[in-house]
Amino acid sequence: MEFQISNKAKKVTLGLMGVGLLLLIVGFFFQKEYLFPTVLSDHEVYVEYWGEQGEKESDVKAEAQEAMAALGYQLDFGDEGEEHQNHGHDAAEEHGEEHSEEAHAHQSPTFDWHIHIKHLEAEGHDAHAAHGHGHDSAPSESLAAMFTNGDISMSDSHFRRFWSNLLVNGFFFFGIALGALFYLALHYATESGWGVVLLRIMEAIMSALPLGMIILVVVFIAATLGLNHIYPWMDSDVVAHDDLIWGKVAYLNKPFFWIRIICYFGVFAYFMNWFRKTSRNQDSEDVEKATASHFLMYRRGALFLVFFAVFSSTMSWDIIMSIDTHWFSTLFGWYTFSGIWLSAMIMIMMVTLYLKHKGNLEFVNSSHIHDVGKWMFALSFLWSYLWFSQFMLIWYSNIPEEVIYFVTRIESYKFIFFAMFVVNFVLPMIFLMSADTKKSWPYLIFIGLVIFIGHWFDVFCMVMPGTLFEEWNFGLLEIGMFMTFLGTFVFLVLKALGKSSLVQNNHPFLEESKHHHG
Amino acid sequence: MTDKVIYAMYDDDDVTKEACQSLVDNGVHVADVFSPFPIHGIDPIIGIKHTRLGIAAFMYGITGLLLAIIATRYFMVSDWHGINIGGKPNFSYLENIPSFVPILFEFTVLCAAHGMALTYFLRNKTLPGMPARNPDPRTTDDRFVVEVRLAENSNFSLDQLNDMIKETGIVEIDEKTIK
Numbered sequence: 001m002e003f004q005i006s007n008k009a010k011k012v013t014l015g016l017m018g019v020g021l022l023l024l025i026v027g028f029f030f031q032k033e034y035l036f037p038t039v040l041s042d043h044e045v046y047v048e049y050w051g052e053q054g055e056k057e058s059d060v061k062a063e064a065q066e067a068m069a070a071l072g073y074q075l076d077f078g079d080e081g082e083e084h085q086n087h088g089h090d091a092a093e094e095h096g097e098e099h100s101e102e103a104h105a106h107q108s109p110t111f112d113w114h115i116h117i118k119h120l121e122a123e124g125h126d127a128h129a130a131h132g133h134g135h136d137s138a139p140s141e142s143l144a145a146m147f148t149n150g151d152i153s154m155s156d157s158h159f160r161r162f163w164s165n166l167l168v169n170g171f172f173f174f175g176i177a178l179g180a181l182f183y184l185a186l187h188y189a190t191e192s193g194w195g196v197v198l199l200r201i202m203e204a205i206m207s208a209l210p211l212g213m214i215i216l217v218v219v220f221i222a223a224t225l226g227l228n229h230i231y232p233w234m235d236s237d238v239v240a241h242d243d244l245i246w247g248k249v250a251y252l253n254k255p256f257f258w259i260r261i262i263c264y265f266g267v268f269a270y271f272m273n274w275f276r277k278t279s280r281n282q283d284s285e286d287v288e289k290a291t292a293s294h295f296l297m298y299r300r301g302a303l304f305l306v307f308f309a310v311f312s313s314t315m316s317w318d319i320i321m322s323i324d325t326h327w328f329s330t331l332f333g334w335y336t337f338s339g340i341w342l343s344a345m346i347m348i349m350m351v352t353l354y355l356k357h358k359g360n361l362e363f364v365n366s367s368h369i370h371d372v373g374k375w376m377f378a379l380s381f382l383w384s385y386l387w388f389s390q391f392m393l394i395w396y397s398n399i400p401e402e403v404i405y406f407v408t409r410i411e412s413y414k415f416i417f418f419a420m421f422v423v424n425f426v427l428p429m430i431f432l433m434s435a436d437t438k439k440s441w442p443y444l445i446f447i448g449l450v451i452f453i454g455h456w457f458d459v460f461c462m463v464m465p466g467t468l469f470e471e472w473n474f475g476l477l478e479i480g481m482f483m484t485f486l487g488t489f490v491f492l493v494l495k496a497l498g499k500s501s502l503v504q505n506n507h508p509f510l511e512e513s514k515h516h517h518g
Numbered sequence: 519m520t521d522k523v524i525y526a527m528y529d530d531d532d533v534t535k536e537a538c539q540s541l542v543d544n545g546v547h548v549a550d551v552f553s554p555f556p557i558h559g560i561d562p563i564i565g566i567k568h569t570r571l572g573i574a575a576f577m578y579g580i581t582g583l584l585l586a587i588i589a590t591r592y593f594m595v596s597d598w599h600g601i602n603i604g605g606k607p608n609f610s611y612l613e614n615i616p617s618f619v620p621i622l623f624e625f626t627v628l629c630a631a632h633g634m635a636l637t638y639f640l641r642n643k644t645l646p647g648m649p650a651r652n653p654d655p656r657t658t659d660d661r662f663v664v665e666v667r668l669a670e671n672s673n674f675s676l677d678q679l680n681d682m683i684k685e686t687g688i689v690e691i692d693e694k695t696i697k
Binding site: 388397433434517 | 558559568572576604605606616617620621
C-alpha cells in the first residue's frame with residue numbers, strides 16, 4: 001500500500017502553482033485603489049478616498065476633469081467658489097466622521113471632494129433644467145460610475161489587496177490542515193474504528209500545516225511593522241483616537257497577540273508532528289507496543305481537543321474578528337471552526353477519491369466514502385446553522401455596533417455574501433440528502449468542489465470588508481493567489497502521502513475499519 | 519394454506535450474520551431476522567429492500583415547512599398586519615423572513631420526526647398496544663432469531679432445512695405451523 005506522487009500529479013499541481021503565480025504577478029501590477037462616490041444630486045457628487053496616498057491627488061483631479069470635459073461638463077472640486085465652500089466642507093466632514101465611526105476603525109478619509117458639476121458652455125436656464133430631468137443619466141451618475149468602475153482611480157501604494165488576499169488564502173489553507181488535525185485527534189479521542197483506513201490521508205493533509213502558518217506569520221509580521229493596515233488596533237494613532245479600541249487594549253495589543261499566536265502555532269505544530277511521528281513509528285512496532293502507542297495517541301487526542309476547543313475560538317477572534325475591531329460576535333469562533341472543519345472534510349474526500357481512483361486504497365469501500373459524505377452533508381448544515389444564527393440575532397436586535405458588520409457586507413458585497421451562503425447551504429442540502437448521492441463520485445466531486453470554493457468565499461467575506469471596505473475587487477490577483485495556494489497545498493499533501501504506508505498496519509481497529517459497513 | 523416455520527436462535531450478532539450468509543449461500547431464503555438491536559450489514563445478506571422511510575421523512579418535512587410558511591404568513595402578515603415587534607413591523611413576508619426561519623425550521627423538524635416515527639410504527643405494526651410479532655420475547659433481550667419459511671423454500675424439504683440450520687451456530691431451534 002505505498003503511494004508515490006506520480007509525474008502527472010506533480011505536473012498538474014506544480015503547473016497550477018506556476019500559472020497561479022503568473023496570474024498573481026499580472027494581477028499584482030494591475031491593482032488600483034478606488035475612490036468612493038456618493039451621488040448627492042444630479043450635479044453634485046461626494047467622493048472620498050480611504051487608502052494611502054499613492055499618486056498625487058491633483059493628478060487624479062485632472063484625470064476626472066478631462067474625462068468629464070469629454071462629456072461637456074466641468075468640475076468644481078469644492079475648494080472653489082464662494083457659497084459652496086463652507087457648506088460643502090461641512091457636509092463632507094460630517095459624512096466622513098459618521099463613516100469612520102461606524103464602518104471603519106480609521107479616523108477619516110485620506111481626502112474627500114465635494115464635486116459640483118457645471119456645464120462647460122453657458123446654457124440657458126431651460127436647457128439646464130431639461131438636462132437635469134430629461135436625460136437618462138444625470139452627469140453626476142456618469143461621474144460616479146467612472147469612480148466605481150475604476151476608470152478614475154489611485155494606484156495602490158500599500159498593496160492592501162495583496163496583503164488581504166494573503167491573509168484569506170493563508171487562513172483558508174491553514175484551516176484545512178488544522179481541520180484535518182482536529183478530525184484526526186477526534187478520531188483517536190473517540191476510539192472510532194471506521195475511519196482507520198483514512199487516517200493516513202488526514203495525516204498527509206495536516207502535514208501541510210506549515211504552509212498556512214508561514215504565510216500567516218508573514219502577514220502578522222508585516223502588520224506589526226505597519227506594512228499593512230489589516231489590524232487597525234495595531235496602529236497606535238488609531239487606538240489613541242478610538243475609545244472602543246482603547247477599551248480592548250488589554251487583550252488586543254501587539255505583545256499579547258504574538259504570545260497567543262506563538263502558543264497556537266506552537267501547540268498545533270507540536271501535536272501535528274507528534275501524531276505523525278508516533279503513527280509512523282507504530283507501523284514497525286510489535287503488537288503490544290503498537291497498542292500502547294495507540295492508547296497514548298488516544299489520550300493525546302483528548303488533550304489536543306481541550307487545547308483546540310479554546311484556541312479555535314480565540315484564534316478566530318485574533319486572526320479574523322479583530323479586523324473589524326469594533327465588532328464582536330460570541331458565535332464567531334464556532335462559525336469559523338465549522339467552516340474550517342468542513343473544508344478539511346472536503347479535502348479528505350477529494351484526496352480519498354483520487355487515491356481510490358488510482359487504486360491505492362484497496363480497503364476503502366463505499367461505506368467509508370458514504371460516511372465522509374455524511375460529514376460533508378452534516379457539517380454544511382452546522383456551518384449554515386451557525387452562519388444564520390449569527391446573522392439572524394444581529395439582524396433582529398439591530399444594535400448599531402453589531403449590525404454594521406452586516407451592513408458593510410450587504411451594501412458592498414451583496415452578491416458574493418448571499419450567493420456564498422445559498423451555494424454552501426442549498427447545494428449540499430439538495431444534492432447530498434440522498435444516501436445514493438453521498439456515495440456517487442460525480443456528485444461528490446462536483447458538490448465538493450463547488451462548496452470548497454464557496455467556503456473560500458466565506459473567508460473572503462470575513463476578511464475583505466474589514467480591510468478593503470468598499471474597495472474590494474475580484475480579479476487575476478485573487479484567482480492567481482488561490483491557484484498558487486491550492487497547487488502548493490495539494491502538492492505538499494500528495495508528497496506527504498508518499499512518506500509512509502497508506503495503511504496503519506498496527507492500528508488495533510484496522511480489522512474493524514476494513515469491514516466497515518454503514 | 520398452512521406453512522411450517524423454523525425459528526433458529528443465536529446468542530451473538532456476528533454468528534447470526536454468518537449463519538444467514540451460509541444459509542443464503544446454500545440457496546435458502548431467510549424470511550426475517552429478529553434482533554434486540556440493528557445488525558449492520560445484515561440487510562443485503564437476507565435481501566431486505568432498502569427502506570423508503572427517508573423519502574417519507576422528506577415529504578413530511580416539506581409538508582411541515584409549507585404549513586409553517588402558510589401559518590406564519592397568515593398570523594403575522596395577513597391577519598395581524600403590520601404589528602411592530604422589536605422594531606420589525608410585519609408588512610412584508612419576504613423582507614421579514616429571517617425572523618420566521620426558526621419556526622419554519624422547528625416545524626419542519628417536528629413534522630418530519632413525528633411523521634417518521636408514526637410511519638415506522640404503522641408500517642412495522644408496532645404501535646403501542648398492538649400484539650407483538652416477534653416469535654420469542656428473548657429477542658428483545660439478548661437473543662437473535664432467524665426465521666425460515668418452508669413455503670418460500672420449495673427446493674428443500676423440512677428436514678433438509680433443519681439440517682442446514684443445525685450446522686450453523688444455533689443455541690435453540692423451534693418449529694411452528696402457521697395458518
